[in-house]
Amino acid sequence: MAKNVSGRPVRPQVVLEVLGREQLSAHLVRLTLGGPGMANFQDKDATDRYIKILFAKPELNLQPPYDLDELRKSLPGEDLPVRRTYTVRRADTQAQTIDVDFVVHGDQGLAGPWARDAQIGDTVCFSGPGGMYQPKPEFDYHFLVGDETAIPAIAASLEVMTEDMVGRVIIEVNDQNDEIELQAPAGVQIQWLHRGAPFTPEATVLEGAVREAEWPDGRVQVFCHGEREVMKSLRKYFHDERGVDRRDLSLSAYWAYGRAEDEFQAEKRSSVGQIFEEQPTGRG
Template identity: 75%
Template sequence: MARPEGGRPVRPQVVLQVVKRQQISEHLVRLTFGGPGFEDFVDKPATDRYIKILFAKPELGLTPPYDMDELRERLPGEDLPVRRTYTVRRSDTAEGTIEVDFVVHGSDGIAGPWARDAKIGDSVCFSGPGGMYLPKDEFDYHLLVGDETAIPAIAASLEAMGEDLVGQALIEVEGAGDEIELRAPNGVDIRWIHRGSAFTPESSTLEAVVRQHPWPSGRVQVFAHGEREVMKSLRSYFYDERGVDRRDMSLSAYWAFGRAEDVFQAEKRTPVGQIFAE
């Protein structure tokens, strides 16, 4: 990987095209990306693999991949491509494709509306994947918790589990139209929680449901991702109250209510954005 002198390594960008679009639930759009650029995709053994998609303003007519250093020199900050983070739901090396499930959460934002309107042939440019979670056989119980944004990672994790693993997935969505078929071992129960409306701090009951779930005996591996304030409360529950070892937990904010991702990512360097005090 190229590394500018004294700087962080430059992540190569992968450029693919939309080859398929499916509405897989009321608020989830699955886009399949493929094309010759797939040979630049370096996969990773993790079920929470994520990519950073770069979105450029269409009116600037920029062609991906983007030379960010060059663009920084000639464009004002507000015209630079912005990053949005998405899970790789599935990759298929033989077909040369990856699938990404986008939550369409209204007309706010960039990635959600882009996915809603995406057409076959549209280009997508991203770096990654990153990610490091894998469900491990050595745990007695697997607890997977999240909102719509974590469905792809939870789905990929359930599919990767050995048949004898046991646990619970607790997934909060708006309503019945948001439930999708998930493949899981027999011993892992999947419970959909309906908040009855779009997410608001008041409508979410995920934390309460997790707290009501009987705490299992033995060693628990936790995977919990979703809205930032909900995740902060759950961190407190798992870590402070249930004593789950931090190394047994994959827990982070995937988004923050009322914050565009640029602001949300910048806030990770401040107390309001931190889930674990470093």
């Protein structure tokens, strides 16, 4: 296996083609990716598995896979491919495809506008997957919480839950046009929250609804991901107030309001970007 500059083995980047697209809701588009590059895709046993998609400046005409160590020697920092993190919603081993569901959040950024405009035959290059969560049978109750960006991981998690599992899902979206059908065991209650507008710190209603939800008896496993400041408040709730153990709590910022992902990832090294005092996972 190839090694990076620090001598650590690196898995080859996966280069795939867009084979299909489907509008799942007003702001969620599914791209089905596949092709010969699937030979390099090593699936992971986690329902929040995520990939880091690399976006290169089109005018540089770089061809994937990208030799990032070499490119760092020849290109200024601002010309290097940048990463955007996305959940693998589904991997179909028979068809040799993966589905990735993108929130289309307007004209800002790279990945959202790219997914909105992606055409069949377009190329996608990524590293990963990483990830570590899955709903475990030894818990009495499963709490899954998030905004639009966590829908793919929550949907994938619900699909692997056994019929006897119980819990609650709370997802915040703009309005009912952003809801999708979720397959869940009968004992899992699903609650959609409507902000009535695109996300702003003023419009979000997620924390209030989570606090209002009845707290269950027994051992609770929590999956909670979304906008950074909301996640900081929910970390306080689940961890500090309800006493959920760190090991039972998958909670992180998937994005930060007003920050491009590069900036948001860099801030994880400072107090403004940290959800816990020290970061619990290597997710970002």
